Each structure stands twice: as structure tokens, then as C-alpha cells.
Amino acid sequence: MDQRDTSFFRRPIPPAAIVLIALVVHAPLLIMQLPTTTTYDANFHIFFASHYAHHWFNPWNEQWFAGFSQTTYPPLGHQWIAILSFIFGLNMAYMLVQLIGVVLLPVGVFRFARLWVSERAASYAALLSVFLGTVAFLVYSAGQLSTTVSAPFYLLALPYFYEWLRWGRGRALAKGVVLTLVAASIHHVTLLFGAILFAAPVLMLAWMDRRAERDGGGLAVLGRAAVFTALSAIGVAIVLLPYWISILQHPIEQVPIPHASRSNFLLNVDYGMNYFIVPYGALILALPFIVIRGASVPRLRPLLIFFWIAFIFGLGGTTPLPRLLLGRAFQILTFERFTLLAALLALPIVGLLVEELLDRAPKLASIGVSIAAIATFALALGWMYFSPFKTIGGMNVDSVVSFLNRDGHDKYRYITLGFGNALPKVSTYTTANSVDGEYNSARLLPEMTQYGAAQLTSAKFFGRAGMESLRAMLKHANRYGLKYIFVHDAYYDPLLAFAGWRKIETFDNGLVTVWSKEDVPPARKIESDAIPAPWEGLLWGILPIGCSFFAILLWLLVPDRVRSLEIVPSSTPAEVPTYAREAH
């Protein structure tokens, strides 16, 4: 007689409870608007969203780089913020969109893990995803809104991909493709690597499952995969058409900008801590189990292999593999996002580990795993304060904004020095334009692309390249109408003094000084061939957001009729004692 085990520790955690836990953990931090003060990129995303809020159908933004096209970055995340900003304001709208991402993540992890492991192990994987160090790192330190919102949509699309591959259900194809388009409309890089790192193991799994079920069914799986890939590719090509046009017109050919995530973490302890220890946290302890169990169970091997690839990529320049495989793209990409992808790929196996631990010693394991999860999350949050890499996104820029917006000062361009990631905050609220900006891929001005440095505001951190770039820009101040310079770091004072700028005002008890050059003419429009055509603006304003509305409609109107996750063989090897088995 089959007897159900009713122990709390041997039952799956309900997804609703996991979502609630995600809300409890992340909502307070987001309501406190932590990312605006602690992250590198939150202000950047808010700045992009602000432009859409004011110019929905015009992606040409003159506030940075003397003009750049926002079609160089998928718009959906920013457009959601823009829409919500009309009700909640820009900052809170950002937090809401981010909250959607972190709440959808455990749901996505659960559904993805369910492809590989039991419902119970999948629920543990989903719960652990709430406390992932890499999620905390990306959300509260890096501010990678697009990656963290796009990844859950990929994860949600994968079970439909599997369902389509296995059983050829049309509605699964439709939902899978639409969710892929939504994910791609949020972040292009996640699309590219997600397609390889997530879709490939699922394809292999479907192929293996199909062959195990029916002899010789592999070709049908491959055929369906081709259909899914073709539809997704066509959809992405159409939905993000202005992006492809801009990237083909202006491929990224600038001199590579150094990034710490491309370093060898063994040669720099701080980088190792920042990009390995903190994002993985207690997952590092589970690495041997992930590899051994992943290798032992044939069904988990595709997952293991692609986890390993993502893991190696997440190590940046610690191994030569990413550089060899990516070529020049290695110098353009940043690699912290691969840590998230690796962790998400590992979670199903980690769910198995937790399942086994709970079966062996329920109370001890539950306490141990909880402490490990919370410690991982706490380490990632605590690292923001102990890390040598500090952000100043929370800096008060009101006086700077007020100066620029009064007395016709916005007739000229400006730059900031020493403002770090507070620059987008200035740009969001001022009517004046800058030649600087925080989005390296969109830069076309030679003074910025030829030196191998990123933002002018952080020039000193890029050493000689940064200061050369700054000098080049200051030399051409008259050409760009660059009259005002706001300095939040006295390091830059000597250069400005020798180069002909004069200090004219001081704000915030001397923390910020304003420098001006008298012979600079008012800024004029800089002609560019990168300005998108009006029809591109129209497409950009309609298709990505349309995809997301269509996805919501599909979810509401076409419910999942068949659970695609009902047939999952056990991922526990035969010789491992089985303490509980699911009833199918």
C-alpha cells in the first residue's frame, strides 16, 4: 500500500509560499529604494526610462554623448518603468519592475527545475533562488535590472520549449516564443547566452526523454527545435529591428575598456571576492555535489555541462576559455552575469542536495541549509559596505540640477567629474545635455571611443587612458559647447585650472564645485548618422511593449491545460538510498 509521507520536511514547498518569501525578503529592500543608492546601474536604467517617459516614440536621446540612440539597448524593462513612473514616480517604478523580476525568478526556477528533478527538489531550488548571492549582488550591487528581469522570462519559456519539443503542442510553442520575445526585449545579451546555455540542455533533455520513451523520436525533437528557433529568431529580428539596424550601422569598434570581471580572480583577492565568493556564497560548498551528481545521472548531464560552461565564463579572465571562445567580444562583455546563469543552472541539482540532506537529517539539514542561504544573501548585502568598490549613486545632485536648469545654463553642455554613477541621476532631472554618459556601447564621439576608458566622470579610475580621453574632450570643449564642469573630486582641479576653466560656484559646503570656460559658444546639434528613422521609433515604441501585453493576454486567456512537468524520472542514482519517492 502506497502511504504518503505527511512530514513537513518531505513535502514540496508550495510555489505561493515561495513567492511570498521572495516578497518578504526583497520587497522591503526595494521599497527602501536600496538599489538607487548602492548599485552601479540603477540610475542608468532610470535615466533610460525617463527618456521613454518623455519621448516614447523617439529613441534619439541628446542628453548623453551629444546625442545617442536608445535603440542600442532593448527597451522593454525601461518602458515598463516609464509607464509605471506616471503613477509611482521613476524610482519606485524601477523598484516595482525589479520586484517583478525577483518574484518571477523563483517561479521560473521552479518550472525550469521541474524539468530535471522532482517537484520537491524543484521547490527547494526555487526557494534557494530567493537567497542567491548572485541575485543579491546583481540586484543590490550591480543594478543589472535587465539581466535579473529577463532571466526569469527565459526560465518561464523553457518548460514550454520542452513541452513543444516533447509533445508538439501548439499553445506551448506560442507561449514559449512570446516569452522568449519578452525576455529578448528586456535584455539582448541574456537572450544570446540564455539561448545557448539554457535552451541547449533543455533540447538535449527532450531528445533524451523522447528517445527513452519512444525509440527513434529524436529527429522530431530536432525538427521542432528548429521551428521554435526559427520563429524566435524571426520574432526577435522584427521586435528588435531598430537594434539590429543600429548595431549593423555602428558595430562596437571602440578601444576595449577594462572591466574587473575580465580579470584573473586569483591574482586579485578583491576581484575574486567580488565576482566569485560573494555571488556564489554557500553554493561553492555544493560544487562537488553538483559535479558528481550531475555526472552520475545521465539525465542531469546536459545541465551539468552547460552549468560548467557558464561557471567557467563567470570566472572571467581566470581561465583562458572565455577569451578563446569569444574573441573580441571578450573585451566588450562583462562576466558577472554568467555567475547568475551558472547558479540558475546549478539550482535543480542543489535542490536535489537539499532534498537528500532533509531526508537524512530533517532538522539539522533545514537549519544548516537555512543558515547557508541566509548567510549567502547577507554576505552579498554586507559586501556592499565592506567592498572596496563603492558607488555614489545616492549622492545629492539637487544643486547641480538646479544650476543647470536655471538662467539659460542648459544652452551649453556639461560634464561631471567624480560623480560616478550619480551622473545618470543628474541627466534624468536636468534639461541640459552632456557629452559624457554611462552607456559605453552607444558612444560614437572619437574623444571617448579611441582611448579605452569609460565614463569621463570616472576618468581617473581608467588611468592614463581615462585622463587622455578627458583631455581630448576638454580640448574640444568649444566644438561641443561644453561650458560647465561639476567636480566632486579635487583630483581633477589641477587639469581644469591649467586647461583654462575657472571655478565659479561651490555647492554643498564645497563638496561640489562648478567650473566654467568663458569662450565656449552655446551647444549646437551634432549631426549623426545614428539617428533612428521615425518608423524605427514607432516600431520601438510599439512592438516590445506589445509583446509583453500579448504575453499577459496569453497567460490570462490560454491557461496551461496539461502540466508539462508531470513525467520526470528520479535524478537520484540507484545506489543512493531513497528516503522518499514522489507519487506520480
Add this chain to the structure above:
Amino acid sequence: MRHTFVFFILLLLSELSLTGARAADLHPPKQVTAGNGFSIATTGNGDATFYLVGPSDRAKQTVRLGNAIEVAADDVRTAGRYIATVCGSDGCASSAFYVVAAAPAQLSFLVHPSRVPVSAKDAISAVAFVFDKFHNLVLQPVKVDFNVAVKDAPAISRSLPTNNGVAWIRLNATRKGGPAQVVASIGSISEHRVVQQVASDACNLRIKATRKGNSVAVETETVRDCSGNPVPDGTVVTFTATDAKGKTTVDAPIKRGTARVQMRLTGGATISVASGVAMGNEVRIGGTP
């Protein structure tokens, strides 16, 4: 915005009625002085509305046709063309008149430049604009007295009539440096400006050098321009010395009329001096005794 709109409507009505049929008539004076009240005689009978539209004033009142309309002094403070319109039951009638500036009461006095080298010909430009107490430019010719006074030098006075409200004069800078008081006046109204007459380039620049151990003290005589005016303090004098170790240069500002430096020189040296493009003398100094 709303007021501007009403103003234009009134102006349009007035202009139309000037050429249209007249049920009532207005007889304003041809010319009125700004800030003076006056009466406008009317013909016709019955109640009407009177409008007065000027360059920056407008007024409206209910009047009785046939009686004189009293226009208050405050309604005609700006010089220019005014249109008086009266609208009764039989239609509107308009008439134009001019308000001219009142008696001169203010001077706007532009003097350029604020600094001028001594002896410069026609270097000072003084322009006076005559206004009444309501800031109307007084177009009637008025005599403006220009007076330039420099300490220890005879004053220069000239009297010129205004032309369309403006009088101007070009003056030579005197040979004597120092502040020149430039005054424009009409009766009791006057405006003062100060033009600094400054020394020209240094002239006959001379130095003397005295050795003190390993250093040489070099000092200029009082630096003056060719008119004998002392060159202002702060003017840079460049000392150049050449000795066995090479060349030594010092840019030193003049303080209290002279510039002085201590130069570390070994052995014999040749020392020269310059200020701007003006060269001075050259002295040779022997080695350490």
C-alpha cells in the same frame, strides 16, 4: 496673455472705428505731456464706454457723451501714440493723439572704456541719454554739459545739444595718469563716471644690480611711461641674467613703483630687463669679489 489679447482686440476695434461711421465724436488735444491729466471733449448723447490705448497704458471708463472726458495723469505716463475710443449705442468713434516726454529728469550716461592709456586720442566715448521722470526718452533738443576733471590738470567742459534724445562726445585722454571724473549734467541732474587713465608701456626702463654674496639684487628705477606717469603696481617686469650656469629669468611685478629680484648668479653675468614688449637697459656684473 489674456490682457494682451484684450489689448489687441481693443486696438483692432479702435483702428476699425477710425475709418468707420461715427455716431459720436471725440476731440482730444493734438499733443499732451506725459504725466499730465487732460480733458477730451465729446459730442453726441447718451452713455458710452471710453477706451484709451497707449504704448503701455490702457484705461476704460463709462462716460456720458456730450460731456468732457477726464483722463487721469497716471493713464498717460508713457510717451507715444494713443488712441481714444468711445463706444455708444450708435457705434464707436476714435481719435489719435500723441503724448510727449515731460521735462528731463534723468540721465543714462555711458562712458567707455573704463580704462584708457594716457594721451590716447579720441579714446573716451561719453554718451548721454536724456529721460523724463517716467523713463520716456526726451526727444526735444536739450543741452547736456560734459565735464572731464583730472586731478592737477585743467578741467575740460563742453556743452552739446541732444539729437533725438542722445548727446555724445569723444574725448582725448590727458597726459596725466589717474582717475578722470567724467560728468554729464542738465541743470541740477548729473551723472558721474570714472575713467582710469593709466600709464602706457614702460619707457626708458633702467635697472641697477648689486652683488650680495652668491646672489645679485637687481632693481629697476621707478618704472614710468614716456609721459612720466608711474607704471601701475603689478605690472610684470622680466629680468634675464646670463651667467656661467646658464640663463636665469624672473617675472617680477612692480611694487611701489619699482620691481626688484634676488638672482642666484655665479661669476660674471649680464642682466637685462623688459616689460611686455618694451626693452630696458642691460648691465654687466663681475664675479664674486
Add this chain to the structure above:
Amino acid sequence: MRYLLALLIFAVTLLFVAVGWVTSGGLARAEIRSASTPTEAVQALLADVQSHNWDRAYARLANNKDIDRSAFERDLSGSYRSLRTYSSLEGFDVWPIHAASEQAVVRANLHWSTAVGPIDDVRDLKVEHQGSSWKVDWPSPNLPKVPPQVIPVNYLRWDVINRGPEDDWGEQNVDTPQVRIISMNPVERPDRLIILGEIVNEDTVPAYVNVNATLLDQHNAPMSQEGSFDKISHTLLPKQVSPYRIDFPGIKLKQIKSVRMDAKAMLVPASADPVIEVSGQRMNTDALGKKVLSGELLNESGQPVNIAQTLAVFYDSNGRVIWVSDGYIDQALLPQTPVHFAVDLPDDVAAKVQNYHVTVNHYSSGNS
């Protein structure tokens, strides 16, 4: 068989990490740290300086008993808010000049990233063999120390009160200073066209000047516009002359028909202090074989000058400006303390130089 894949993954991962460590310079770094050759000893020392690991760098000195640790640190990290305090050692090239069994001389070209741009500094370092490794015999830092004293300073200062926004339009204002470009000479170099010359403040008040040049093509249309940037003394006291230099990269003389010069001046508050003597100026050849004009700067005032820049103008036999070069001084100019300077110039220009003049531009923190 089951564990083969796991073992393979562990092995390949370790292999990749090991290869990455070697290719990223981990092995080279370990070798350098051993300081088994004179060159490695200097490299190890400079690597420690680069990472601000002063204790380890100090331990690598052969003569650390003769050098105070803080003096060594100040020698390399600067003091008195000098340019060196605004600098970081970004890289270095090291090559041996002379080597024997117990002593060697190694030349190091230090690439500094500074607040005013990149600066290179060449040093010849003696290296000694001590025990199993080599150690650097660091030249004893000659850090200036100003004795306690009172330096009477009676300097001049100009303050400016301009017409306020609430003043009547007829209210008198102060005029901008009169400045004049007294010479202009276009010089063609292999990679650029350079406009050289001098500008004088003809007025009796200080002027803040910027010189811009616009190149006009054969149709009198503007081709390119550049400014003097930091190759000029922007603050000119009355009758002060400054050289200026405007570079047009990638342009040839034959491409242009004329040059439109534009000198913008404005009245600014200024001080006549400090007075800086430039002594011992002479043309010679430096250790790298380049022609340089070198000398000493002496701050005759009582306040330190944090950062000084020398601007040298070179004339030919006709008194024409044929070159302008500049250099920043990485030491602060303390009162009455001479500091060495050198600015280089091309060999072909050096052959034509008949005369030269050096002016000093300065920056003092808090006085910008």
C-alpha cells in the same frame, strides 16, 4: 565510468585555471617576486610601489637601513599636494644598462597617470646582489625641508566687482582687458600642424586668456578649430607675455590657406604672487639622448606652489618663435627650495634655437 565525467570536469577546470594563471602573469609575478636577477628586483620593487605595498617595497631596498621608510614612501607618493600625490604608477619598462656579478644598473621608465595627463619618468637604479636575491639601492630621497622662518610677503592682488544683474543698463561696468597676439607661426610636423606664438596682456589689470585658432581651407571655409588648452599661461598679469601652442593633429600646411586667430580675454581676480625664478637654463642632452632645456625653479614666495608647469618658448636667429614645449613638475615648489625641471624639444628644432624663454604656470590648491 560514472565518475569519469566528474573527474574530467574537475581536471579540465583545474587545467584551465592553471593556464589562466600562467597567461595572466601569475607565474611571471612569482618569478619577479623572487628577484633573482637585477631586472626582476627592480620590477618587483616597482610592482609593490604600483600596488602601494610600501612595507614590501621598502623591504626590497638594499640600503633600507640608510633610508627612512616614510621618506621613501613620500619620495614615490609625493607630499605637499604635489603632482606626485595626484599620480599613480600605471606601468613601467625596465631594462639593464650595466650588469656585474654583484652590482648592476637598471634603467626604469615609469609611466605615471596623473591629474594633468600621462607623465613618464626615467630613473637609473643601482641594484646589489644580497644573499640569494638582488635588491635595489634606492637613491637617498632629497626631500626638501623648509626651516622655520617668517617670510614677509607683501604681494599685490586684484579683485573685481562687476555690474550686478539688478543695475541699470547705463551703469558703468569694468572693461575686459586688452590683450594682443604678438606673434604667430605655423610649424608643420610629420603628424600635425602646430600654431606657435606669444600673447601679451597690454592692460593694467590681470587678464584670463584663451587663444583659439581656426584653420581656413582654400575656399576660406573653416577646416578645424582648436585651442591652446594647457599650452599657455591663462592668467596674465599686466604686461606679462605667455607663449601659446595649438596643435592640429593630422593636418598639413598645404591644406590650409590661412589661420584665423582669436584671443579671448576676461577680467579676473588675481594675485601677483608667487614669483618664481627660473635659473640655470641651458640646452643639453638627457639620459635617453633627447635634446632638453633644463634648469631650476625657485619659489621666492612664502607659500608652497603645489603644481608647477614650465612653458618654454624657443626662438630662431630672427627672433621668430619656432617651438613651444611644456612640462609639469611632479614636486611641489616649497619656498626658497630649488627644483629641477626639463622640457624636451625635437632635435631638428634644437639645431635652430638661438634663444629661449621659460615661464612658469602654477596651481595651488584652494587658489584656483
